[in-house]
Amino acid sequence: MGRRLVTVGLTAVLATSLSACVQSQRGEDSGQTMVFGAPGAPALFDPFYASDGETFRVTRQMMEGLVGFESGGVEVEPELATDWTSSEDGTKWTFQLREGVKFHDGTDFNAEAVCANFERWYNQTGTGQSSALSYYWIETFGGFAGGDEPSLFSSCEASDPTTAVINLTRATSKFPAALGLDSFSMQSPTAMKEYEADKVVAKGSGFEYSEYARKHPTGTGPFQFDSYDQNNQSVVLHRNDDYWGDKANLDRLIFKVISDESVRKQELLSGGIDGYDFPNPADLDSLRQQDFNVQVREPFNVLYLGMSQKNNPALRKLKVRKALAYAINRENLVNANLPGGAEVANLFYPSSVDGYTEDVAKYSYDPEKAKRLLNEAGHSDLTIEFWWPTQVTRPYMPDPRGIFNSLAGDMRKAGINVEPVSKPWNGGYISDANKGDAEVFLLGWTGDYNSPDNFIGTFFGSTENQFYTKPAPWGEELANRLDAADKEPDPTKRERMYTEINRDLKSKYLPAVPLSHSPPAIVTAPHVKGLVTSPLTAEEFASVSIEK
Amino acid sequence: MLRYTVRRLGQLLIVTVVLSVLLFGWLRALPGGPVSALLGERATEESRARLVQQLGLDQPLYVQYWKFMQRAITGDFGVSTGVQPGTPAMEVFLQRMPATLELSVLALLLAVAVGIPLGYFAARRQGGWLDNLSITWSLIGVAVPVFFLAFLLKYVFAIEFGVLPASGRQAAGIDATHATGFFVLDGLLTTEWDAAWNALIHLLLPAIALSTIPFAVIFRLTRASVLDVVEEDYVRTARSKGLGAMVVRGRHILRNAMLPVVTTIGLQTGALLSGAVLTEQVFNIPGIGQALSLGFQRQDYAVLQVVILATAMVYVLVNLLVDLAYAAIDPRLRTR
Numbered sequence: 049m050g051r052r053l054v055t056v057g058l059t060a061v062l063a064t065s066l067s068a069c070v071q072s073q074r075g076e077d078s079g080q081t082m083v084f085g086a087p088g089a090p091a092l093f094d095p096f097y098a099s100d101g102e103t104f105r106v107t108r109q110m111m112e113g114l115v116g117f118e119s120g121g122v123e124v125e126p127e128l129a130t131d132w133t134s135s136e137d138g139t140k141w142t143f144q145l146r147e148g149v150k151f152h153d154g155t156d157f158n159a160e161a162v163c164a165n166f167e168r169w170y171n172q173t174g175t176g177q178s179s180a181l182s183y184y185w186i187e188t189f190g191g192f193a194g195g196d197e198p199s200l201f202s203s204c205e206a207s208d209p210t211t212a213v214i215n216l217t218r219a220t221s222k223f224p225a226a227l228g229l230d231s232f233s234m235q236s237p238t239a240m241k242e243y244e245a246d247k248v249v250a251k252g253s254g255f256e257y258s259e260y261a262r263k264h265p266t267g268t269g270p271f272q273f274d275s276y277d278q279n280n281q282s283v284v285l286h287r288n289d290d291y292w293g294d295k296a297n298l299d300r301l302i303f304k305v306i307s308d309e310s311v312r313k314q315e316l317l318s319g320g321i322d323g324y325d326f327p328n329p330a331d332l333d334s335l336r337q338q339d340f341n342v343q344v345r346e347p348f349n350v351l352y353l354g355m356s357q358k359n360n361p362a363l364r365k366l367k368v369r370k371a372l373a374y375a376i377n378r379e380n381l382v383n384a385n386l387p388g389g390a391e392v393a394n395l396f397y398p399s400s401v402d403g404y405t406e407d408v409a410k411y412s413y414d415p416e417k418a419k420r421l422l423n424e425a426g427h428s429d430l431t432i433e434f435w436w437p438t439q440v441t442r443p444y445m446p447d448p449r450g451i452f453n454s455l456a457g458d459m460r461k462a463g464i465n466v467e468p469v470s471k472p473w474n475g476g477y478i479s480d481a482n483k484g485d486a487e488v489f490l491l492g493w494t495g496d497y498n499s500p501d502n503f504i505g506t507f508f509g510s511t512e513n514q515f516y517t518k519p520a521p522w523g524e525e526l527a528n529r530l531d532a533a534d535k536e537p538d539p540t541k542r543e544r545m546y547t548e549i550n551r552d553l554k555s556k557y558l559p560a561v562p563l564s565h566s567p568p569a570i571v572t573a574p575h576v577k578g579l580v581t582s583p584l585t586a587e588e589f590a591s592v593s594i595e596k
Numbered sequence: 597m598l599r600y601t602v603r604r605l606g607q608l609l610i611v612t613v614v615l616s617v618l619l620f621g622w623l624r625a626l627p628g629g630p631v632s633a634l635l636g637e638r639a640t641e642e643s644r645a646r647l648v649q650q651l652g653l654d655q656p657l658y659v660q661y662w663k664f665m666q667r668a669i670t671g672d673f674g675v676s677t678g679v680q681p682g683t684p685a686m687e688v689f690l691q692r693m694p695a696t697l698e699l700s701v702l703a704l705l706l707a708v709a710v711g712i713p714l715g716y717f718a719a720r721r722q723g724g725w726l727d728n729l730s731i732t733w734s735l736i737g738v739a740v741p742v743f744f745l746a747f748l749l750k751y752v753f754a755i756e757f758g759v760l761p762a763s764g765r766q767a768a769g770i771d772a773t774h775a776t777g778f779f780v781l782d783g784l785l786t787t788e789w790d791a792a793w794n795a796l797i798h799l800l801l802p803a804i805a806l807s808t809i810p811f812a813v814i815f816r817l818t819r820a821s822v823l824d825v826v827e828e829d830y831v832r833t834a835r836s837k838g839l840g841a842m843v844v845r846g847r848h849i850l851r852n853a854m855l856p857v858v859t860t861i862g863l864q865t866g867a868l869l870s871g872a873v874l875t876e877q878v879f880n881i882p883g884i885g886q887a888l889s890l891g892f893q894r895q896d897y898a899v900l901q902v903v904i905l906a907t908a909m910v911y912v913l914v915n916l917l918v919d920l921a922y923a924a925i926d927p928r929l930r931t932r
Contacts, residue, residue: 091681179643180634252674282768304768318754318762476627
């Protein structure tokens, strides 16, 4: 008897458990609940203090801006404002607001609410002014009230409930597109006041957010906040039945945090989630073969080979930088190391952005020409430190090691001595590369909205950058030209200015080499319908339905 | 016994202080730091410097340490910057500890519940098929890396047959009250049976994976210990006195054979916590093992400090309890 008991041992216990639990692992499925696997935890739910994609992934479903971006594209379209006009000099913007819109707490959305949001942003004090918190305000508007830094924002007037006027201190190419950024979503002034939205304090090495940001985010969107179960790492939103537009199909939308990409895939395969973001490009074919919907977004990013002129004097010579551009085989890189749909980058931004032109220097693969240029520059025995990051994948850089190996191999073929340097992304890579310490490095950018300024303005608009353009004879000139283009109120003239800058960036300056635009994919189960992907990776789930 | 306990508690304090100094210095010697995580990929040198100043990271290390200890005494370990950004580190630890304990306790229970009886029966029928099978099984348990076994279990039971969940602690969206943070217990206390069951089935695969090494150790030790004890004179004496088989087995063999096994179970608790780092990663369990791993990846000083310090304290405490239990089982130790 005893022997028999032991024989069955563990397997008996296991078998009993298994037979009883052959059932849905998703608890009570309402049929219209979607569980989405998110790669990271949201930092908070007040998008103004956020700059990370995982926070915006959640707040985007609950909050809306004055303007938004077209479904599946990057063009600006009306959201909470139905229409807008600008004064001729580009400093006065009048927004006509949508009527009958209410925040989730019942507060009216009107011009006063718009001004309350703008004034909240502009009047940040103390810790709230930290660039770790107000990143997008500083990037877009510059300074705060009473500060030394000039601000783009001047004032906001609520002339009547449906008309809000935003006065700027100068014209900018960023308007009105920048208002579509998630950070500038409209939030309920009542809720922000009640739960002390601005109460953010530095504590130890991080920031503690307000009760509003943790528990009471209040917008106007198709979903509203339900709960954030940190024990189970899932954020639950439910449908806003009073939404002003087309109501969401889903009753509930749940974001489950699964940081490991392979675990996300296994969860989808086992039916624990209905979709996830950023699948490994190597898995796309097998996922398709198993009938999952693999949707590849339009690429809206750029991967570049950065070159810093700080520590390697040879890189201050244009001929050396051009030699590097000729030495690398970008076609091969795109075909061998990047997912399907990736393209060789012509400029520092994709073709959908204003000012794009094909008419620029191309630098097709030519190792012999690279050698010749290095000889002419007196650096036939060039040695460079080539930096690449570890412990990271980015939408524009799905496999840093593979990309490094491909490019380093090309450079060696052109007679360049490559000294590899690898560092963890958050363990020195980003901070040192931004200081200009990396001689040649891999980095990139995903655009926030359709504006050349958001790409090349961010890269080269200041001479204090990772490419160390400050001492270059053209560093200041390039920054001034970008500034002038940004301030130009006439769109036609502005576009021409950006086109010219792009041409010179490739032929005259070449501070870095644009490599590729990679389309990040998103995957959903076959029963998920209606997900429209966004080049900005800013998917909205209101259109999604579950059809089992 | 009291003096012994006080001495061990003193050791706990010293370990904590020494560890906190080492940990503090070591974390700050690592390149990067939380500033990179807070500022993202395009921060200027200026904004970096401003943030470093704002967070007081530019002050001398001993000043930073002193401030840290002053706050730590009140339970304030700062705020997480990478694992659960914006959440106080202590809260992160307290939220995640039950997940790890729940997993470790179940794994240990499995290891004990299977390891001890199997060890006993294998020894009693040395060389038999059960003995050989168990030894082979325990060898595999020690030799196969936990993450590989975890992956294998997941592949077979979650993906291929779809009978158990692949990851997490509970299905997302299930209505459950989390009063204690121990999900199975919470479900039972609140009579939310579905939630308890759901949490339990989520625990099965990771607990089995995690229990393999302690099972192997407990099984082999029990077997060896029983083999030793049955040869002892007092067992022979007990038998010759005509005591019943049950009494001999229970009071004379098993009880004496258990002494080294109890110590080992205590030591295995530490091993379980380190094994949990891998298991929690593979099964996406938001416990302290996952917090450690994410904390290193994202340079989250606050979470790393509290998790490492607290885990060390738990480890020392558990060992203290084991020693006390040992003394309780063996009366000779109490007088030493």
